[in-house]
Amino acid sequence: MHKLDRNFYKSDAILLSKDLLGKCIARKINGELLIGRIVEVEAYKGLIDKAAHSYGGKITERTKIMYGEAGYAYVYMIYGMYYCLNVVASEVNVPEAILIRAVEPLQGMETMSMFRYNKHYDELKKREKINLTSGPGKLCKAFNITKKENGYDLCSEDFYIFTPESSDNFNIKESKRINIDYAEEAKDFLWRFYIEGNPYVSK
DNA sequence: AATGCGATTCTCT
DNA sequence: GAGAATCGCATTT
Numbered sequence A: 001m002h003k004l005d006r007n008f009y010k011s012d013a014i015l016l017s018k019d020l021l022g023k024c025i026a027r028k029i030n031g032e033l034l035i036g037r038i039v040e041v042e043a044y045k046g047l048i049d050k051a052a053h054s055y056g057g058k059i060t061e062r063t064k065i066m067y068g069e070a071g072y073a074y075v076y077m078i079y080g081m082y083y084c085l086n087v088v089a090s091e092v093n094v095p096e097a098i099l100i101r102a103v104e105p106l107q108g109m110e111t112m113s114m115f116r117y118n119k120h121y122d123e124l125k126k127r128e129k130i131n132l133t134s135g136p137g138k139l140c141k142a143f144n145i146t147k148k149e150n151g152y153d154l155c156s157e158d159f160y161i162f163t164p165e166s167s168d169n170f171n172i173k174e175s176k177r178i179n180i181d182y183a184e185e186a187k188d189f190l191w192r193f194y195i196e197g198n199p200y201v202s203k
Numbered sequence B: 001a002a003t004g005c006g007a008t009t010c011t012c013t
Numbered sequence C: 001g002a003g004a005a006t007c008g009c010a011t012t013t
Helices: A013-020 A109-117 A126-130 A136-142 A181-188
Strands: A024-029 A032-045 A073-078 A082-089 A096-107 A159-163 A172-175 A192-195
Touching: A013 A032, A013 A082, A013 A096, A024 A096, A032 A109, A032 A136, A082 A136, A096 A109, A096 A136, A096 A192, A109 A136
Parallel strands: none
Antiparallel strands: A024 A032, A024 A159, A032 A096, A032 A192, A073 A082, A082 A096, A172 A192
């Protein structure tokens, strides 16, 4: 198990987003480790990107975490109901982040299932098992990520990203980002990346 | 398979 | 007060 260090995150959002595919998110809750493999991400580059909350260098209470050091969590609420997890990228005062859009659950599925559905994992239908973590709002529910985790240091002991011991090869596909129709020319940027063929990639 | 819509509340102007 | 980096369900094709 190799935990990603601060320097790993001090990278351009597009490069880092691709580097994060295949890595694993780990979160320790009540002594239990929940683990998910990152299979889908989107890059947001505030200075030039009309889809980004920090577009044009806009600093607000919500966006300020993205202006700090890389490797911290940016968690925001969306549509009044869901949270989305991002990893802050790049350098101080360059507001970039990677939206974690989907993970493949590897460990702690029973606990994830209770957070997400309040049902036991072995009672889930096939579709519900896929839907456990196949979207940005879904994975936050499964990992119990809320506003409390905004600003959390991912170079820490109980919430971090690591390189798995072994991993099959995979192909990276790219596409336009999801649900940013308001973003004018930026909506056509190919800044969504995912692992080809993985069933947990969002639809 | 594709499309449409309601839920629900934070954030910013 | 408007709109949002989503989701789940209903309806239509």
